[in-house]
Amino acid sequence: MPYTFAEDTSDAIPLHVIESPAVEDWLGTQDERVAGWVRQNGFAGNLGQALLVPGADGRAAMALAGYGTRAKRARVHFALAHAAARLPEATYRISSGLPEEDTATECLGWLLSAYQFDRYKTRTARQRHLVAPEGLDAARIEIIAEAEVLIRDLVNTPTSDMGPADLAEAAETLARTHGADFRTVVGDDLLEQNFPLIHTVGRASATPPRLIDLSWGTSGPKLTLVGKGVCFDTGGLDIKPSKSMALMKKDMGGAATVLGLAQMIMKLDLPVRLRVLIPAVENAISGNAFRPGDILASRKGLTIENNNTDAEGRLVLADALALADEDSxxxxxxxxxxTGAARIAVGSDIAPFYTDEDADAQALAAAAAKVDDPVWRLPFHEAYETKIEPAIADLDNAPSGGFAGSITAALFLRRFAGKSRYMHFDIYAWQSANAPARPKGGVGMGARALLDALPDLLKL
Incomplete structure (x- = not known):
């Protein structure tokens, strides 16, 4: 399904976006017939209300979309999509009432309101087409919408069809589409090319582990995106209970997100030298699975005491980050x-991130607020460095005590990013309940904020 704007045609229905405090003033500009119809149908401009107003010939002359109040809109994503979900199939053209500063985000929400994951189920999506408002960079919004759909589809696909090989195929398709260089290091070649942690975590699976490496662009600053590609996580020998395993197809949400962001960057032709690194594995259980208490080697040369096989994501990321740092x-x-600790700290809706650079944090926070992609900075708290330093190895992948789990994981990863300027996101990648433009299932987190912040982060 294309996530694109409609052509502006004469039969597009004018849509008036009206805040609840402004309804009476708006009605004062209308004739008695329209005002009477609106009042009779109880339209009060509340968030999510929608109403068709017929003309003298009985056909829709206009549509109204309730926009609530700023305080109410702050409690939802894509406020206009809440009204769009209640409008009948047709083509609409926004005529008034949508604040200019909200237009891009609300139009993106409108396009995404058509999203359904229908790979395994026959469905007919309701089509509420929207004409792009004048002055909107419609092409950019369409590119962002298509990338968000890619993220969602990748996360929603079960591991039977999105294992390490399938994830590599999706990345290769993206590379081929945009003329990017692509390579993978698979199975025992990981050991030969010094990616021991990726091999260790993935070796028990029937599908060999691999490192995905995509490169695009010939000029500009170097941006390297590293995404966790654990396509399913049993927890390994420290096995998860079945309830905790239910959503583990989404444990490659980091990989999906960096692929979506990469698609945005390439389709927008941003002036950067982009690299995407994804360690793609399944954390399975068999006779050769890695064990609690094992001492593991890493690409960087640091040894790791493996105190929990369910803390595998930071292990595979460590080798990929070490490779990323080598390219400066x-x-x-x-x-x-x-980490579950990140969800306890900020819930499922916010992407916590880490950086040592205050200016980077400020740029990202401003971009996140602008595009309605919430993030929150957590600290690389130096005092917790001792928690990741065990007695018999350089590092501990699962410190005891249970406190500050997201922070200690971020500190662990920072050791492998070396001296490079580094930013880390601990995301959820999942929408827990149905909402307009955000149905239950996979969802992008942080990618749109990063895209908007890139000009500041990289001085583009």
């Missing part, structure tokens, strides 16, 4: 569905 990029960004 201007910025490394890692995205990972890494």
């Amino acid at each position: 990029p201007d910025l490394i960004v890692s995205m990972a569905t890494l």
Whole structure:
């Protein structure tokens, strides 16, 4: 399904976006017939209300979309999509009432309101087409919408069809589409090319582990995106209970997110040298699975005491980050569905991130607020460095005590990013309940904020 704007035609229905405090003033500009119809149908401009107003010939002359109040809109994503979900199939053209500063985000929400994951189920989506408002960079919004759909589809696909090989195929298709260079290191070749942690975590699976490496662009600052590609996580020998395993197809949400962001960057032809690194594995159980208490080697040369086989994401990311640092990029960004501690700290809707650079944090926070992609900075708290330093190895992948789990994981990863400028996101990548433009299932987190912040982060 294309996530695109409609052509402006004469039969597009004018849509008036009206805040609840402005309804009476708007009605004062209308004739008695329209005002009477609106009042009779109880339209009060509340968030999510929608109403068709017929003309003298009985056909729709206009449509109204309730926009609530700013305080109410702050409690939802894509406020206009809440009204769009209640409008009948037709083509609409926004005529008034949508604040200019909200237009891009609300139009993106409108396009995404058509999203359904229908790979395994026959469905007919309701089509509420929208004409792009004048002055909107419609092409950019369409590119962002298509990338968000890619993220959602990748996360929603079960591991039977989205294992390490399938994830590599999706990345290769993206590379081929945009003329990017692509390579993979698979199975025992990981050992030969010094990616021991990726091999260790993935070796028990029937599908061999691999490192996905995509490169695009010939000029500009170097941006390297590293995404956790754990396509399913049993927890390994420290096995998860079945309830905790139910959503583990989404443990490659970091990989999906960096691929979506990469698609945005390439389709927008941003002036950067982009690299995407994804360690793609399944954390399975068999006779050769890695064990609690094992001492593991890493690409960087640091040894790791493995105190929990369910803390595998930071292990595979460690080798990929070490490789990223060897190229001396201007910025490394890692995205990972890494810790339950992050969800306890900020819930499922916010992407916590880490950076040592105050200016980068400020730029990202401003971009996130602008595009309605919420993030929150957590600290690389130096005092917790001792928690990741065990007695018999250089590092501990699962410190005891249970406190500050997201922070200690971020500190662990920072050791492998070396001296490179580094930003890490601990995302959830999942929408827990149905909402307009955000149905239950996979969802992008942090990618749109990063895209908007890139001009500041990389001085583009």
